[in-house]
Amino acid sequence: MLDRWLITLSAQRGARPATLVAYRRDVTGWLEFLTGHLGGPPDLARVATTDLRAWMAASRARGLGARSLSRALSAVKGFHRWLADAEGMEAPAVAAMRGPKVSRRLPRPVDIPAARALIDAVRTDAREGWIGARDAAVLTLLWGCGLRISEALSLKGADAPLPDVLRITGKGGKERLTPVLPAARAAVEAYRRLAPFALGAGEALFRGARGGALNPRLVQKAMETARMGLGLPATATPHALRHAFATHLLAAGGDLRAIQTLLGHASLSTTQVYTAVDGARL
Missing domain, CATH: 1.10.443.10 (Intergrase catalytic core)
Known part of the structure; x- marks a missing residue:
């Protein structure tokens, strides 16, 4: 399913190769975490808020910064939106999850x-x-x-x-x-x-x-x-x-x-x- 989602992003939205690589990495990490966290292949329609919080906590423990985690959550949300549209597998907890607060860095132009x-x-x-x-x-x-x-x-x-x-x-x-x-x-x-x-x-x-x-x-x-x-x-x-x-x-x-x-x-x-x-x- 992950491959089909990425193909859709490339064909319909013109996602760049580097973006697709990042999305694959982020969503693969999420799915691998769920498998280990739940002790087996996850039911993606039954993902709970507690699962998401556990994944985010584990990501932060690995040293992932707030900005990178926010990007990863955005990829996960996009994947689940596609699952809801393409497969009818809705996961309300994913849609409702808020990412970490990210302080916006000011641009640093040269004069x-x-x-x-x-x-x-x-x-x-x-x-x-x-x-x-x-x-x-x-x-x-x-x-x-x-x-x-x-x-x-x-x-x-x-x-x-x-x-x-x-x-x-x-x-x-x-x-x-x-x-x-x-x-x-x-x-x-x-x-x-x-x-x-x-x-x-x-x-x-x-x-x-x-x-x-x-x-x-x-x-x-x-x-x-x-x-x-x-x-x-x-x-x-x-x-x-x-x-x-x-x-x-x-x-x-x-x-x-x-x-x-x-x-x-x-x-x-x-x-x-x-x-x-x-x-x-x-």
């Missing part, structure tokens, strides 16, 4: 000078010019267009030269339109001019050293090296550039709803955390 310095550093410090241009282009898309790194690396050869507005498929398969700044377009073109590979229309735009699709870890590593060289904190990650996109727009008087749309956030409350970032950071 404008730091963002520029980071992009310049990855461009000039790379072992080959085309690799530096590639990494700089990816990071410019994160800062200038608010893309997630997975979204930037999902671009195909057919997407370049970048248009004035990009159609991006984000989390959950949701599409959004993202304006492209001239600086982002120029950075991608600089990379294309230097790339030693034919960037076919249906192939990945950003390539690794051997010509395959670029691994996000390589971009993260390049930025890690750059931020250490610049003396920036460990929070200066590629995702911090996406945070910077939002906070810099907000500081310039951007509308919160518009920023929500540009970031691809499903809920306005997710975007509202940027309003809590202190004025010095903005």
Whole structure:
């Protein structure tokens, strides 16, 4: 049943492979716990509140944090919702269970000078010019267009030269339109001019050293090296550039709803955390 649920998530909701792996791990852990806790294969329609509390307590005892446990409970709830719809196996206790309180962490963007310095550093410090241009282009898309790194690396050869507005498929398969700044377009073109590979229309735009699709870890590593060289904190990650996109727009008087749309956030409350970032950071 677990496999069928995951196939449904992939086909109908466009769940990403990494999300499916996490959901499989979380729900498998839940089912294995129930089997041991109850002394045999569980009746999933008869799960009790006490079973859930015991699982959550055992998870915390293993060192699972509140945020990770909340995510695991969300996966378990999703699995049981699917069981109710697909198999008629309703478990009211699961639907009613509340997760642990999770304190919302504030975004930690980099400021404008730091963002520029980071992009310049990855461009000039790379072992080959085309690799530096590639990494700089990816990071410019994160800062200038608010893309997630997975979204930037999902671009195909057919997407370049970048248009004035990009159609991006984000989390959950949701599409959004993202304006492209001239600086982002120029950075991608600089990379294309230097790339030693034919960037076919249906192939990945950003390539690794051997010509395959670029691994996000390589971009993260390049930025890690750059931020250490610049003396920036460990929070200066590629995702911090996406945070910077939002906070810099907000500081310039951007509308919160518009920023929500540009970031691809499903809920306005997710975007509202940027309003809590202190004025010095903005």
